[in-house]
Amino acid sequence: MSGDGFEVDALEVSVYEIPTDQPEADGTLQWDSTVVVVVEPRLRNGVRGIGHAWGHQCMKPLIDGTLAGEVCGRDVRDVPGIWESMVRSIRNLGRPGIVSMAIAAVDLALWDTKARALGLPLHRLLGAVRDAVPVYGSGGFTSYDEKTLVEQLEGWVAAGIPRVKMKVGTDRGRSWRRDLERVRAVRRAIGDGVELFVDANGGYDRSLARRLGEEYAALGVTWFEEPVSSDDMDGLQQLRGELALDVTAGEYGYHLLYFREMLRHGCVDVMQADVARTAGITDWLRVAALCAAAEVPYSAHCSPSQSAHPACVPPNLRHIEWFHDHVRIDAMLFDGVLQPDGGCLRPTDAPGNGLSLKRGDAERWRVG
Numbered sequence: 001m002s003g004d005g006f007e008v009d010a011l012e013v014s015v016y017e018i019p020t021d022q023p024e025a026d027g028t029l030q031w032d033s034t035v036v037v038v039v040e041p042r043l044r045n046g047v048r049g050i051g052h053a054w055g056h057q058c059m060k061p062l063i064d065g066t067l068a069g070e071v072c073g074r075d076v077r078d079v080p081g082i083w084e085s086m087v088r089s090i091r092n093l094g095r096p097g098i099v100s101m102a103i104a105a106v107d108l109a110l111w112d113t114k115a116r117a118l119g120l121p122l123h124r125l126l127g128a129v130r131d132a133v134p135v136y137g138s139g140g141f142t143s144y145d146e147k148t149l150v151e152q153l154e155g156w157v158a159a160g161i162p163r164v165k166m167k168v169g170t171d172r173g174r175s176w177r178r179d180l181e182r183v184r185a186v187r188r189a190i191g192d193g194v195e196l197f198v199d200a201n202g203g204y205d206r207s208l209a210r211r212l213g214e215e216y217a218a219l220g221v222t223w224f225e226e227p228v229s230s231d232d233m234d235g236l237q238q239l240r241g242e243l244a245l246d247v248t249a250g251e252y253g254y255h256l257l258y259f260r261e262m263l264r265h266g267c268v269d270v271m272q273a274d275v276a277r278t279a280g281i282t283d284w285l286r287v288a289a290l291c292a293a294a295e296v297p298y299s300a301h302c303s304p305s306q307s308a309h310p311a312c313v314p315p316n317l318r319h320i321e322w323f324h325d326h327v328r329i330d331a332m333l334f335d336g337v338l339q340p341d342g343g344c345l346r347p348t349d350a351p352g353n354g355l356s357l358k359r360g361d362a363e364r365w366r367v368g
Contacts, residue, residue, distance in 0.1 A: 005045025006075045006117060011068045011106065012040040014357075015057045016365040018329050025143040027169020027203025034325055035367075036333065037102070038357060039063060039109040043076060049113025050355055051306065052333075053105035053276035054326070055098055057368040062102045066090060071106060076117060079110045083282040096254035100279045107280025108306055108353075116352040121309070123347045126281070128312035132344040135304065136197060139324030140166025140186070149182060150189045152324070161322065161343045163195035165223065168212075169203020176208060180215055187219050197223035204228055206235045213243040221245055225272070236267035246270050251301040253278060259287045263294045270318060274301040281310045288314035305330045305337050308345040309353055320345060330355075333362050 016036045024031055037059045038052045053059070070085040086106065090099050115122040137156030140149050153164045166186055168179040179198075187196060198221050204212065209227035216224060223246045228235040230249040240247040250272035253259050262268060271291045275284045291298045292314065300307040300320040304327065307320050322340060330337045336354040338345045348354050 005043060006077055007044050008041050008071050008074055008076055008110075008113075009044045010042045011063060011071060011109075012042065013060045013063050014038045014040075014362075014366060015060050015368045016333060016362055017057070017367045018332060018365050020325065021328065022148075023143045024141045024325070026141060026167040026199065027201040028172060029201065030143070034329060036329060037063070037105050038333075039105045040357070041071070041076065041109050041113045043113065043117060045117070047113060047117045049109050049116050049352055050357060051105055051107070051109030051112050051280075051353075053101045053108065054303070055101040055276075059098055059102040059105065060368055062093075062099065063106060066093070067102060067106050071110070076110055076114045079107065079114055080282055082110060083107050083280065087279065095279075096258075100254040101277055104276045104278065104280040107282050108275065111281045112352040112355075119351055121347060121349050121351065122353045123309040123312040124349075126285070126310055126313050128309075128347075129315050130312050132341070132346040133300075133308060133311040133317060134163075134319040134344050135161060135322040135340050136163040136165055136195070136319050137161045137324075138165040138197075138199075138321045140164070140182075142167045142170040146182060146185050150185055153186055154189055156322070157190050157194050159340060161340055162193075163197065163319070163343075164190065165197035165199055165225070165321070167201065168198045169200035173200075173204045173208050176204075176212060179212065183216060183219055183221065192220060195223070196221050197225065199225035200227050202226045202229035202232075206232075206238065209235075209239055210242055213239060213245065217244045223248055223270070225249065226251075233262060233265040233267050236262075237265050240267065240269060248272055248299070251277070253287070255279065256283060256286055256290065259290055263290065263296060268296065270297045270299050272299045272301045274303065275307050275310060276303045277301075284310055285313060288316065292316045302326050304345060305334065305355060306353060308338055308347050311345075312347060333358060333365075
């Protein structure tokens with residue numbers, strides 16, 4: 001497939017580092033900024049698209065060099081074929097981690113560019129089965145004091161989002177008593193009619209996760225994310241069989257075989273996958289199909305402005321994570337960011353993903 005000006009003429013890559021609005025931490029990590037890598041393909045017919053992934057500024061030289069060499073000159077209508085070429089080109093660099101996130105940034109941008117070139121909203125191009133996807137408010141960092149925590153989650157509920165998530169696993173589980181106090185405080189504040197999720201980010205060991213999981217379930221928590229490390233598949237499987245709530249994981253999956261192994265082990269009640277980590281939309285939808293075949297519900301991890309369009313495709317998708325950091329940064333960097341309506345994200349009929357870079361505003365955070 002070639003001709004008609006659909007060939008990719010260039011990839012423009014820019015990197016932005018944006019400080020958090022206050023110190024943030026979960027059960028196993030602290031951070032004070034987030035790096036966003038933006039990719040803008042330009043076609044020979046003048047059409048431009050945009051995509052982005054979260055990660056590190058070292059993704060830029062990888063995209064400018066190795067990946068651009070596989071993309072430029074190719075017809076943008078052949079995104080899966082370009083994706084396959086990119087994956088083959090990085091064989092000796094290693095697929096998981098930064099490399100997969102770099103491929104994701106390019107793949108997301110190519111799908112957007114293809115949709116714009118064809119004059120279609122991205123979710124229509126991908127084959128949507130729904131027009132809107134439920135979201136859950138997500139944040140509640142362990143670094144927040146109780147007042148800030150409660151106000152954030154109450155704010156999402158007041159905005160019509162009927163499910164919210166907070167971080168637990170404080171100090172890698174050493175401050176588990178504080179975790180329980182914070183969960184109790186949130187439950188009192190939001191009432192019994194709102195779903196409450198917790199995310200330990202792998203901060204507990206198996207015995208502590210089991211004990212606290214029972215306590216959380218008694219408080220009406222319905223979702224226990226990464227109670228132990230997502231690499232501890234035996235531990236996840238064991239806890240899933242013992243706890244009366246959904247055990248979930250998968251956000252650190254970078255390729256199809258990882259998700260296949262999680263499903264084979266029976267690790268999760270709901271599988272999570274991040275479109276900016278699983279090498280983009282191309283493989284994210286394959287993971288969705290894998291989960292559908294196993295009759296496991298699917299949830300989009302983070303990056304809601306980009307997840308909304310592909311999330312309209314899988315019939316087994318449960319919801320999208322409305323993550324505080326990404327929501328805030330998307331609004332700072334891009335026009336066209338979606339807002340929840342009745343607890344859902346509803347993609348518009350604008351061509352592509354509907355996003356455009358606020359170039360003047362974004363320049364102050366540009367690095368590299």
